[in-house]
Amino acid sequence: MRILSGIQPTGDKHLGNYFGAIRRWAEQQHGADCFHPIVDLHAITIPKEPGELRESTLSLAALLVACGLDPAVATVFVQSHVPEHPRLAWVLECMTPYGDLRRMPQYREKSAKEHGFGVALLTYPVLQAADILLYRADAVPVGEDQRQHLELARDIAQRFNNRFGDVFTVPAGTYPEIGAKLMDLQDPTSRMSTSADSDAGVLRLLDPPDVIRRKLRSAVTDSGREIVRSPDKPGVTNLIEILAATLGEAPEAIETRYEGQGYGTFKADVAEAVVGLLEPIQRRYGDLRADSDELHRILTVGAEKAHAVAAATLARAHEAVGFVAP
Numbered sequence: 203m204r205i206l207s208g209i210q211p212t213g214d215k216h217l218g219n220y221f222g223a224i225r226r227w228a229e230q231q232h233g234a235d236c237f238h239p240i241v242d243l244h245a246i247t248i249p250k251e252p253g254e255l256r257e258s259t260l261s262l263a264a265l266l267v268a269c270g271l272d273p274a275v276a277t278v279f280v281q282s283h284v285p286e287h288p289r290l291a292w293v294l295e296c297m298t299p300y301g302d303l304r305r306m307p308q309y310r311e312k313s314a315k316e317h318g319f320g321v322a323l324l325t326y327p328v329l330q331a332a333d334i335l336l337y338r339a340d341a342v343p344v345g346e347d348q349r350q351h352l353e354l355a356r357d358i359a360q361r362f363n364n365r366f367g368d369v370f371t372v373p374a375g376t377y378p379e380i381g382a383k384l385m386d387l388q389d390p391t392s393r394m395s396t397s398a399d400s401d402a403g404v405l406r407l408l409d410p411p412d413v414i415r416r417k418l419r420s421a422v423t424d425s426g427r428e429i430v431r432s433p434d435k436p437g438v439t440n441l442i443e444i445l446a447a448t449l450g451e452a453p454e455a456i457e458t459r460y461e462g463q464g465y466g467t468f469k470a471d472v473a474e475a476v477v478g479l480l481e482p483i484q485r486r487y488g489d490l491r492a493d494s495d496e497l498h499r500i501l502t503v504g505a506e507k508a509h510a511v512a513a514a515t516l517a518r519a520h521e522a523v524g525f526v527a528p
């Protein structure tokens with residue numbers, strides 16, 4: 203079983219990214235062959251300052267390892283280190299209908315916001331398909347927002363296989379919606395997001411303990427005083443979910459434990475739990491980020507492992523379409 207999922211080196215990752223993706227990847231790595239590209243080629247579809255992109259890429263690599271992805275087990279690599287990604291993307295672009303890409307919801311949203319964007323904003327999902335198909339991944343765990351991209355990758359694989367023979371594995375998207383969906387602490391009706399207008403509602407994985415405590419202290423709570431999940435108590439519900447995910451407990455257990463207690467104690471406990479979860483991650487992150495030789499070694503090993511698989515698939519695809527072998 204091979205699993206692939208990519209992550210963008212943009213924005214400071216938050217607790218929602220951790221529970222929704224990174225922690226799951228760390229759990230899955232022992233039961234499957236896992237590939238996790240840091241997708242810097244995708245990141246530049248929206249203009250990036252070079253220094254910032256470089257820093258975000260290295261920082262995210264260190265963070266993934268600090269969160270438990272073991273480079274000796276899972277393949278963590280930088281997408282631009284493996285030249286097969288854009289090379290396969292080109293071939294796939296030649297057989298992807300323009301109209302399919304024009305219709306992609308993310309393209310429509312982003313192109314409406316950006317001015318003078320490059321054509322790669324349109325072809326972005328084809329590069330994503332290449333990321334997946336190069337590794338012949340069986341499963342691609344992603345958020346609901348990636349569903350159309352996954353469907354496109356499946357269409358592309360099927361179309362290619364029908365026309366040229368069986369080269370690609372048709373990947374299954376998996377959309378783990380079980381477990382926490384974290385909401386913004388200041389606006390608990392919208393999701394915790396890297397690009398939120400205000401930082402106050404977002405618990406970043408690298409926020410120092412006092413910042414975590416302050417953000418949780420000022421998290422909006424709802425009227426009433428009961429610590430229970432309910433649609434008219436989105437703030438408290440979110441804090442219960444955060445504590446449950448942090449401690450690895452059921453939300454019901456949290457509700458029972460806090461029966462009759464006030465918001466103050468509860469929020470302070472959530473803060474301490476989150477600080478306790480992040481403390482070892484931040485320590486490992488700090489060590490690795492300071493050791494650039496080790497970080498580069500990890501990324502070199504990752505790129506080599508990825509390249510070995512990707513090169514074999516690309517060669518088969520090139521052969522299938524009729525390119526003369528070099």
Ligand code: TRP
Pocket residue numbers: 206207208209210241244329330333334342343344348351
């Ligand atoms: N588009 C994905 C996102 O924005 C990132 C991504 C790039 C990805 N390539 C991928 C996700 C391959 C899964 C598989 O989150």
